[in-house]
Amino acid sequence: MAASNGGDAFEHLDTIAERLATANRVLFITGAGLSADSGLPTYRGVGGIYDDGVTEEGIPFEVALSGDMFRRRPELTWKHIARIEEATRGASCNRGHDVLAAFEDTLPHACVLTQNVDGFHRDAGSRNVIEMHGNVHTLRCTGCDRVKRVDDFSRLQIPPACLRCGELIRPDVVLFGEMLPFQALDHLADETTGGFDVVMSIGTTSVFPYIVEPVLSAREHGATTVEINPSRTEISDAVDFRLPDRAANVLDALWERFRSAHGHG
Structure with a gap:
């Protein structure tokens, strides 16, 4: 059973910041909800x-x-x-992208697995990025x-x-119906082999198996799992902490808690 499945998006940030501070390996999984904070439209739906x-x-x-x-x-x-x-x-990278790049600079090992094709993670300074759908x-x-x-x-x-x-x-x-790139799949396999202490799903509806699996695998191995998404998704009932708010808002607040508590710049 998830430790927190709703409520105030900022309620558990101190706990999550503590988990990140003691983590050796962290995986951030990102989707369209992160780039939406840069003003990018979705493909369909209101405003799409x-x-x-x-x-x-x-x-x-x-x-x-x-x-x-x-x-x-x-x-x-x-x-x-x-x-x-x-x-x-x-459009350009937003505060959420900046925070993930800052975490990579601070944590012992961090990786970003993204479904987005906008290239904003690299623009923000992230280096260990798996662009599963290309650029x-x-x-x-x-x-x-x-x-x-x-x-x-x-x-x-x-x-x-x-x-x-x-x-x-x-x-x-990767266009619809095409195979995922082997290089990206190999990169993800190498990262997964090392295991993760914290896995965070950020702004993704989690409909693809290669997005869901790292979260479920981390949960089974006792890692901390976090979801940041205003709406419920396929993994909402499986994570330890569900933070129902926009990605950039939560990541900015999380970074401030982490930085203040542990003296990082």
Whole structure:
């Protein structure tokens, strides 16, 4: 049974700060709820890019943004990738990203496992990052495998072609229906082998097995598990501490408790 399953989001921050202070290995798992504090829209729902879940072509956005559609109609997939990039242009990492980078600098060992493709964790200074779904600003040629970073898609010809070999370029992200990158999976496996003393799930609905499993495994091995999310998720009943509030708010308060109690700058 979870030690705390609701109530005041800040009630247990002192206890969690103490657990972090004595931890040797910590895993932070992040999702769209963390980047939402940077003003990024979600794909669907109120205020989302696709409020009713479909594109103007009448196609579910998961189909438009799928690997199969990219192979058949790359111009359609690129159209909607560019729309997402446009909706997020000008946003940057927020206080929550900064706090996780600060924890990495302070704790003996910390790792960020993220579903987000915005690259904000690295922008904030985190180094040990597993970008499970890739990075939308990294473009890769499907022919010669050339890689370059592009922060603004507005000047790209859609779909873009490689200047070196002429083949189609794609964002280095996992589209719907595609396999996860082996490098990211290997990185996660290496981290998991070492075990964790604290695992924190932050702003993710926890619907993917590779997001849920580290939390459940940590719980089984006696590690401290924490969820930061305004809404209940698949793991809400399994964690030790559930903090129902926005990610940046809670992380900022947690860092202040940790820093004040243990003299970190």
